[in-house]
Amino acid sequence: MTYQCIKCKTTWVNGGESDLYSHGLCKDCARILLIPTIRRKQLREGNFDCFGKASSYCDQRLCKYKLVCLNNS
Numbered sequence: 001m002t003y004q005c006i007k008c009k010t011t012w013v014n015g016g017e018s019d020l021y022s023h024g025l026c027k028d029c030a031r032i033l034l035i036p037t038i039r040r041k042q043l044r045e046g047n048f049d050c051f052g053k054a055s056s057y058c059d060q061r062l063c064k065y066k067l068v069c070l071n072n073s
């Protein structure tokens with residue numbers, strides 16, 4: 001199934017990815033939109049609110065948002 005981003009009109013084929021991307025937005029737009037939400041969650045969970053700040057390296061090995069955070073492709 002092919003989807004189109006409601007924001008930047010990028011199209012992609014659904015490959016069973018995370019729920020984070022199933023709201024009509026592509027990875028990049030979803031990520032940008034999620035930054036404030038995820039940072040709030042990080043603080044609530046006792047972590048640094050570092051989501052989206054690292055570019056390629058992250059030392060927060062236990063952070064569950066790490067994969068999304070570092071996915072800059």
Ligand SMILES: [Zn+2]
Nearest residue numbers: 005008026029
């Ligand atoms: Zn987009």
